[in-house]
Amino acid sequence: MIITSNKHFGWLLSIVCILGLVACGGEGGGGGKDFAPAEPTGLMYTGVNSPAIIDSDNAAELASDAFIGGETGSNLGMFSSVADAQSTIERKIKLYEVVQLFDGALHKIDFSNHRGDLLAVKTEQDTVIGDCGGSASYTVEMNDLNGTFTGLMTFNDYCNGNTFISGTAGFYGQVTVDASEFLYFNLSIDMINLTSGDQSYVIDGDVSVDVSGSPSVASLDMFMKDSSGEVFWVNNYSLIISEGVDYFDVNATGRFYNPTYGYVDLSTITPVRTYNIYDWPSSGELQIIGGEGTKAQLIVVDENFLRIIADTNGDGNYNYDTGQISWSDL
Numbered sequence: 001m002i003i004t005s006n007k008h009f010g011w012l013l014s015i016v017c018i019l020g021l022v023a024c025g026g027e028g029g030g031g032g033k034d035f036a037p038a039e040p041t042g043l044m045y046t047g048v049n050s051p052a053i054i055d056s057d058n059a060a061e062l063a064s065d066a067f068i069g070g071e072t073g074s075n076l077g078m079f080s081s082v083a084d085a086q087s088t089i090e091r092k093i094k095l096y097e098v099v100q101l102f103d104g105a106l107h108k109i110d111f112s113n114h115r116g117d118l119l120a121v122k123t124e125q126d127t128v129i130g131d132c133g134g135s136a137s138y139t140v141e142m143n144d145l146n147g148t149f150t151g152l153m154t155f156n157d158y159c160n161g162n163t164f165i166s167g168t169a170g171f172y173g174q175v176t177v178d179a180s181e182f183l184y185f186n187l188s189i190d191m192i193n194l195t196s197g198d199q200s201y202v203i204d205g206d207v208s209v210d211v212s213g214s215p216s217v218a219s220l221d222m223f224m225k226d227s228s229g230e231v232f233w234v235n236n237y238s239l240i241i242s243e244g245v246d247y248f249d250v251n252a253t254g255r256f257y258n259p260t261y262g263y264v265d266l267s268t269i270t271p272v273r274t275y276n277i278y279d280w281p282s283s284g285e286l287q288i289i290g291g292e293g294t295k296a297q298l299i300v301v302d303e304n305f306l307r308i309i310a311d312t313n314g315d316g317n318y319n320y321d322t323g324q325i326s327w328s329d330l
Contacts, residue, residue, distance in 0.1 A: 042190060043191070043202065043204040043224075043225055043231055044223070044231065045223060045231050045232075045233040045259070046231065047231065047257060047258065047260065048257075048259060048263075049257075049262065049263070050263075051262055051263060051264070051291030051292075052258060052262035052291060052294075053261070053262075053294055054291075054295060054296050054311075056310065058258075058261050059296040059312065059320055059322075060308045060322050060325065062261060062296065063264075063288050063296045063298040063308050064298065064306075065232070066256035066266040066286070066288050067252075067286055101160050101161070101163055102165075102207075104160055105155070105160070106185060106187065108136075109128065111142060111149065111175050122142065122144075123139060123140070125137070125139045126138060130157075130158040131159065131160045131161070132160065132161070133157065133159040134157035134158040134159045134164060135156050135157075135158060136154065136158045138154070139151050144177075147174045147176055147177050147183070148174045149171075149173060149174070149175065150172040151172070152171070153169050153170075153171060154168050155192065162197070163196040165192055165193065165195075166192065166193045167189075167190060167192030167193055168190050169190065169192065170187070170188040170190070171185060171187050172186050173185030173186055182209075182211050183211065184209060184210040186206065186207070186208040187207050188205075188206050189203055189204055189205050189207075190204065191203075199226075200226070200227045201227075202225040203225075205220070205221055205223055205234070206222070207220045207222070214242070214243075215242035215243075216240075216242075217238065217239070218238070218239040218241065219237065219238055219239075220234055220237040220238075220239070221235055221236055221237070230259050232256070232257060232258060232259065233256070234254065234256060235254060235255040235256070235263070236254055240252075242271070246275055247274060247275045247276060247282075248273070248274055248276075249271035249272065250268075250271060250272045250284075251271050251272075252266060252267075253265075253266060253267050261290075262290070262291070263290075264288040264290045265289045266286060266287070266288050267287050267288075267289075268285075268286055268287075269284075269285035269286065270283070271284055272284030272285075273300075275303070280303050280327040281303065282302050282303045283300050285297055285298065285300065292314045293313075294312055294314050296308055297309050297318070301324055304327060304328075305326055306324070306325050307323065307324055307325065309321045
């Protein structure tokens, strides 16, 4: 789920975050609010840099990867027209769950408790406990006069939703003067290890979230290295997140780099809607555009199934259709 204001903010993105490398240094006057993209000072993308040619063998992989944020599929050829034998690698950590994980940790800091003495700017240290184990210690400097803050959080097997993280993340942002709500925040992730079941990533990047208005807006740039050593790049993603009573809608744009095929540009045809009681979206359509006029659409059937169609000839006609695919098979 998402946290806007006091609520849980996480979609990224259905999808939604985190990840680039910029130094965190919030300014007392609220500076640093603009999103700063990733720089290859930690992980580096060394894969194919040209537009991906979308075909029947990679259409489903590229479309779902661009949506989720990394390589998907318990069998890497499961969506291909030719399902040849390939290694089985479980990857079920969704990009927006990564955002939610770090966002939830940041929201455990009780900024209102760090106010109230005679110093306008002061530094505090404390530790928060993960929902399913582990801890995260932090140091935060906060300006009582305008609510700006900056700090560093160190994770030690911090657990949320059976996902564990270890490493450091800088952060800065601003809360309201009474410290009751976030206005915006930025997280700079520095080579953090993330593990869930038999899936593991090293993530390195930056996410900036503005929750001062409605809808909320998240900007992301990140590198993600999987257990096989491949690095994927979620580049210049923008997520516009609108909340309903029991759901949230996401409009997403950005460029996703797959080290084997190259990059595709992601855009939203109709907002992707996810109800709070479900793990996966229930409606919405996304599009990816590759090289030579090729493109594909990810169509959400419901919270159990999706469908991917593709124009693999670049002639404007969708000549490839996966049929219904279970979300659980991604």
